[in-house]
Amino acid sequence: MTALFDRRQLLRGAGLGGGALALSAWMPAWAQTNSPGLVRDLPEVSGEDIRLKIAHQMLTIDGKPGHGIGINGTVPGPLIRLREGQNVRLHVENALDEDSSIHWHGLILPFHMDGVPGVSFPGIKPRATFTYEFPILQAGTYWYHSHSGLQEQMGHYGPIVIDPEGADPITSDREHVVVLSDYSFLHPHMIFRKLKQMGGYFNQQKLTATDGEPMAASERLEWGRMRMDPTDVADVTGSTYSYLVNGHGPRDNWTALFKPGERVRLRFVNASAMTTFNVRIPGLKITIVQADGLNVRPVPVDEFQIAVAETYDAIVEPADDRAYTLVAESIDRSGMGVATLAPRPSMAAEVPPLRKRPLATMKDMGMGAMDHGAAAGCTAEHAAMGHCTMPEGDSAVDHAAMGHGAAQGAAGGMAMDHSMRDFSVAPGVKKTPTVQTISPMPVDRMGDPGQGLEDVGHRVLTYRDLIATTRNPDIRAPEREMRIHLTGNMERYMWAFDGEKLSEVRDPIPFLEGERVRITLVNDTMMTHPIHLHGHFFELVTGHGDFAPRKHTVNVQPGGTAAFDFTADAVGDWAFHCHMLYHMHAGMMQVVTVRPREEAA
Numbered sequence: 001m002t003a004l005f006d007r008r009q010l011l012r013g014a015g016l017g018g019g020a021l022a023l024s025a026w027m028p029a030w031a032q033t034n035s036p037g038l039v040r041d042l043p044e045v046s047g048e049d050i051r052l053k054i055a056h057q058m059l060t061i062d063g064k065p066g067h068g069i070g071i072n073g074t075v076p077g078p079l080i081r082l083r084e085g086q087n088v089r090l091h092v093e094n095a096l097d098e099d100s101s102i103h104w105h106g107l108i109l110p111f112h113m114d115g116v117p118g119v120s121f122p123g124i125k126p127r128a129t130f131t132y133e134f135p136i137l138q139a140g141t142y143w144y145h146s147h148s149g150l151q152e153q154m155g156h157y158g159p160i161v162i163d164p165e166g167a168d169p170i171t172s173d174r175e176h177v178v179v180l181s182d183y184s185f186l187h188p189h190m191i192f193r194k195l196k197q198m199g200g201y202f203n204q205q206k207l208t209a210t211d212g213e214p215m216a217a218s219e220r221l222e223w224g225r226m227r228m229d230p231t232d233v234a235d236v237t238g239s240t241y242s243y244l245v246n247g248h249g250p251r252d253n254w255t256a257l258f259k260p261g262e263r264v265r266l267r268f269v270n271a272s273a274m275t276t277f278n279v280r281i282p283g284l285k286i287t288i289v290q291a292d293g294l295n296v297r298p299v300p301v302d303e304f305q306i307a308v309a310e311t312y313d314a315i316v317e318p319a320d321d322r323a324y325t326l327v328a329e330s331i332d333r334s335g336m337g338v339a340t341l342a343p344r345p346s347m348a349a350e351v352p353p354l355r356k357r358p359l360a361t362m363k364d365m366g367m368g369a370m371d372h373g374a375a376a377g378c379t380a381e382h383a384a385m386g387h388c389t390m391p392e393g394d395s396a397v398d399h400a401a402m403g404h405g406a407a408q409g410a411a412g413g414m415a416m417d418h419s420m421r422d423f424s425v426a427p428g429v430k431k432t433p434t435v436q437t438i439s440p441m442p443v444d445r446m447g448d449p450g451q452g453l454e455d456v457g458h459r460v461l462t463y464r465d466l467i468a469t470t471r472n473p474d475i476r477a478p479e480r481e482m483r484i485h486l487t488g489n490m491e492r493y494m495w496a497f498d499g500e501k502l503s504e505v506r507d508p509i510p511f512l513e514g515e516r517v518r519i520t521l522v523n524d525t526m527m528t529h530p531i532h533l534h535g536h537f538f539e540l541v542t543g544h545g546d547f548a549p550r551k552h553t554v555n556v557q558p559g560g561t562a563a564f565d566f567t568a569d570a571v572g573d574w575a576f577h578c579h580m581l582y583h584m585h586a587g588m589m590q591v592v593t594v595r596p597r598e599e600a601a
Contacts, residue, residue, distance in 0.1 A: 028074045031179070031246035031254070045072070046081040048088060052102070054124075054146075054156065055095035061242050062249035066185050068155035069096070069146070075247050076179045076271065077144070077158025084139040084165040090132040094124040099148055102132070103534070104160070105309060106142040106293050106552045109134035111572025114534055116147045119575050119591055123148060139164035140293025141267040141311045143179070150188035152581055153273040155247075157181065161267065162293075169469070170289050172265035172315065176256040180279075180306070180328050180337055182241040182272040183249075191236060192582055195493045202237045203332075232490065232526065233358055233451055235582060236274045238335025243275065243328060250338040253348065260321050260343055265289075266314045270306045273581040276331040276528055276555070278305050278453060281324050281341065282352060287315040288461055292551040294537070295469045302458035305331070305450035307530035307555035309579035316341070323347040331451060331528070333357045358452025364526050365420070366439020366559035426524070429485045430499035434587070436489040439524045445560030446542050451528065463562075464542045466549035472539055474567045475546045478518035482509075486556060486578070486588070488525040493586055495525075495578065501587025508591040509576065511568035520563040523556045529583065530555045531562075533592065534574040538564040553579060568594045 028044075045052070057070045071077025082088055094100040101123050103115040113134045117123030124130045139162045146156035159177045184191060194202070248254040258264045266286075270277060280286070280303040288299040290313030298315070306312055318324060321343055328337035333354050340348055362368070420437040429435060449460035488495040495501070511517065518541070521531055532553040539548035541563040548565070556562045577589035 028076070028078045031074075031076065031079075031177070031248075044081050045078045048086065049091065050080065050088065051091045051093070052077070053093045053095055054100045054102075057155075059155065059247070061183055061185075061244070062251040064185070066183065068183075069151050070155050071158055074158075075155035076181065077156070079177060080144065080158065080160045082136050082160065082162045084136055084162055086136050088132075088134065088136060091129055092124060092132065093129045094126055097126050099123040099125055100151060100156070101146055101148045102144050103147040104132070104142070104144050105532075106140075106311070107134075107160070108137045108535065108537075108570070111535060111570065111574060114572075114574065116534065116575045119573050120534075136162055138162060138293060139168075140290060140295075141177075141269065141313055142293050143269045143271055143309075143311065145271060147575070150192065150273075150581060150585060152271075153182075153184070153188040153191075155181075155183070157271040159267070159269050159271075169295060170265065170313065170315070171263065173262040174258065175265035175267060177246070177267045177269065178256075178326070178339065179244075179246050179269045179271050180275075180277050181244045181247070181270075182236070182275045182330075183244055184236070184240045184242070186240050188273070188581075191240065192585060195235060195582060196586075200232055200490070202235065202239050203232055233360065234275065234330060234332035234334070235527070235580070237332055238330060241275065241330070241335060243272075243277075243330060243335050243337035245326070245328065245337045245339040248339070250336065250351075253338055253340055255340040255342055255345065255347075256326075257345070258318055258341055258343060260319055262317070264316050264318065264341070266316060268306055268312045268314065270308050270310050272308050274308065276305060276307050276450070276530075277328040277337065278303060278331060278450065279326070279328050280304075281316060281326050282349075284316050284318060284324055284341075288466075289313050289315055291466050291549055292537075292553060294550050296549055297467045297469055299461060299465045300459070301461045301465070303449075303453065303456065304461035305453060305555070307528065307553065307579070308581075309530050309532050309553045310551075310555070318343075323349040325349040325351050327352060329354065331358070333452065355452075355456075360451070360526050360558065363443070363445075363560070364451070364558035366437070366442045366524065368441060368443035368445065368559060426485050426522070428483060428498055429487060429524070432496075432499045432504075433492060434489050434494040434496040434501060435487045435499045435524070436491065437524055437526075438485075439522060439559045442522050442524075442559055442561050444563070445557035446540065446562055448557050448560070450555075451558065463540055463549065463554075466540070466542070467544050468547045468549055471546045472548060472550065474516065474569075476516045476567075478565055479516050481518045481520065483520045483522060485522045485524050486529045486531070488527070488583070488588070490525070490527075493582075495583040495586045495588035497588060497590050502589045503587060505590055508573065508593040511592065511594045513568060513571050513594055513596050515568045517566050517568065518563060519566055520561055521554070521556045522561050523558055526558045527580075528555055528557055529588070530579040531577070532579045533566070533576050535570045535572065536566065536568070536574070538566040540564050570594055571596050 114120040142160040323342035326339040446463040537550040
């Protein structure tokens with residue numbers, strides 16, 4: 001701890017030695033250590049004409065040099081500050097030796113300005129410049145990133161703040177943008193190669209015979225028979241990742257200043273490639289006021305899970321003259337991003353230790369519809385695994401209905417056929433190698449706080465807590481319904497929608513302009529999937545009627561479902577994909593086409 005404090009003092013020293021100057025040179029002003037917060041006289045990219053340059057660069061994470069791709073010489077890229085109602089022209093120069101692009105995540109714009117090569121435009125060729133031009137139709141916190149190859153993993157991302165046209169209903173005395181991300185000194189192509197060779201390559205938290213987990217030997221055996229790993233919560237972990245806050249590693253400990261008694265707005269952006277973060281500030285209540293750029297009724301929580309590509313705005317009101325640690329813990333608890341909120345430079349608070357790793361459960365396997373305490377849901381197999389108690393005299397439920405079948409075990413009892421590939425419960429899913437499992441009994445998990453957060457002892461945000469502050473613009477009932485399965489094969493590292501990778505899909509998903517559709521996403525895998533629809537917002541089906549929260553990205557919990565109502569109000573071709581970068585790269589992406597009604601007629 002002493003060595004860590006000394007390093008912080010070195011980086012924060014008033015004299016700013018050569019090392020600190022070198023560090024600050026590649027950080028944008030709003031992200032530099034001890035930034036006083038976002039105020040209008042700080043340098044930032046704004047106006048009607050904005051110039052951005054994509055280029056290779058060196059960066060430093062916790063004192064170690066690495067290679068990255070930045071925007072205008074910074075990682076993250078510069079804050080783009082705009083105002084609702086303006087028009088903007090963004091001139092993007094590609095100084096790389098390969099094609100590149102910028103997607104304006106969450107922005108409502110013409111499809112040919114969306115920035116997805118092969119879908120909405122041809123991409124930006126090496127040494128070429130492309131001009132994006134579109135009106136700003138919204139306010140809130142958003143971000144931008146590459147949609148070319150794996151460039152996003154290397155630092156090609158940055159935040160966007162759009163001020164409302166009138167007065168901002170969310171009042172604060174100061175604000176800070178908090179960009180969360182992950183960085184590896186291992187090249188992203190090598191990361192992907194290792195995942196293809198062994199899906200659990202980066203998981204160094206596997207179960208062992210002597211790890212002290214309260215798991216019966218019979219349950220460990222069942223997991224082994226299924227060739228599944230209950231610790232397989234994240235594909236890429238802290239074994240190779242450094243978790244960053246505004247481009248700074250945990251030991252750099254970026255600091256955001258405040259004055260005691262101030263109302264401070266924190267604009268969180270998860271710009272990581274693969275990491276879901278659990279965010280908390282020990283000693284401070286966090287009040288969520290915005291989700292994915294749109295205002296929600298204030299929700300006070302102690303912690304929230306933020307999936308890849310989501311944004312949350314929060315208000316904190318530190319009353320004491322002391323420092324607070326902002327913790328962004330990876331979902332598998334293999335590492336964390338760390339920052340400090342403090343009234344003065346050179347202050348630091350205690351950094352809490354990593355919490356115990358989470359383990360996947362039967363609900364994560366898509367068996368959430370089982371009432372583990374009821375006779376109708378507790379089978380002999382599950383009782384043996386310790387998930388429920390068999391009532392006296394009760395016989396095993398026919399497991400064939402779950403797609404497991406039944407087989408005689410070595411000890412004379414019933415054992416599970418763990419194929420979990422009963423396609424009769426998912427008739428729209430193609431029978432391909434991409435489908436390792438089908439969730440037998442998935443349930444709506446929109447009210448779940450996220451893996452590992454069920455029993456933390458304090459309040460954690462769920463999607464059902466979110467309520468829009470204004471009535472939804474379209475409150476019609478859906479005209480039709482769609483069910484889309486999120487499928488994967490972890491052993492071969494293949495990911496898809498309905499069993500088909502993007503390379504295998506012949507036709508886009510068709511919609512008519514103005515059509516109202518309810519889409520239910522079914523997660524047939526044991527991993528979370530943040531699903532993003534370009535060019536649109538949708539309303540989460542969480543029981544709030546006309547005030548349902550509107551989002552552009554929804555995180556679908558393992559073995560569960562998530563439903564949203566969608567109005568196809570933007571004509572054109574749009575990307576629809578999982579925002580886990582390597583999942584998308586491995587095939588979990590399709591194209592949505594919205595056709596004009598007159599053209600369809």
